[in-house]
Amino acid sequence: MHPLIRTARVTGLLYLGVAIAGGLGFLLIRPQFFVTDDANATLAGLVEHESLARVGVALELLLVLTQALTAVWFYRLFRTVDSVAAGSIAVFGMANAVAILGSAALLATAIEVALTPVGDAAATVQLMYLISGNLWTVGALFFGLWLIPMGWCVLRSGWMPRILGWLLVGGGVGYVLSPLVGYLAPGAGVVADVLTVPASVGEFWMIGYLLVRGIRVRALPGTPRDTTVSPLPAQSRA
DSSP: OOOOHHHHHHHHHHHHHHHHHHHIOOOOOOOOTTOOTTTHHHHHHHHTTTTHHHHHHHHHHHHHHHHHHHHHHHHHHHTTTOOOHHHHHHHHHHHHHHHHHHHHHHHHHHHHHHHSOOOOOOHHHHHHHHHHHHHHHHHHHHHHHHHHHHHHHHHHHHHOOHHHHHHHHHHHHHHHHHHHHHHHHHGGGHHHHHHHHHHHHHHHHHHHHHTTTOOOGSSSSSEEEEEOOOOOOOOOOO
8 A cells, every 4th residue: 555545544534533523522412511591500410410521521632632633644644745735734733623622621620610619610610611612613713724725735736536625625714704704793603604514525525535545546646647558640650
């Protein structure tokens, strides 16, 4: 197996880890605890289901780990294509990981406050969850930014379908705009959500392509793109 294909598949496996950890932690476990308009219910949920709450923190930490490693492996994959773009993927990916790391610390603090109340525990726990959620929202800025150079590298390299590259670039722009729209126009939450759809499609396509194909074999360095032998002109055969 070509080293670049091996690197691509490891990158895809790590990226899949990002999707799984993020989906389970943020979309599945978190909503079971955070009640937007009832701080007491949030507090009660943490006390009654402490183990599940700790699993939620662990999943966010796993997300940070896989996000950081994915950023590094994308750099390894694309550094020969465009070193600046590949470095940008790594930097923006790390910035997003730091935002989620802050969220994990806040969720861990919420558990501690719930089990060992200090002052108004319900209000404190609710505040921790609110800040955590906003860290995810503002972190979307960097998650969008890392998709743009990723798509650019796809376009430059020819290792994946060009439409995937454009989808990642467009999805990245949408992700960058989504928190701006969400904060400037709170009533346009649906619009902010729609802006992230192309990015989600591009990400899952990228994960699947990396895992199944890695990169196009004919686009590998040193591999002829067209091995068809063209017939000699009539005069040359004479």
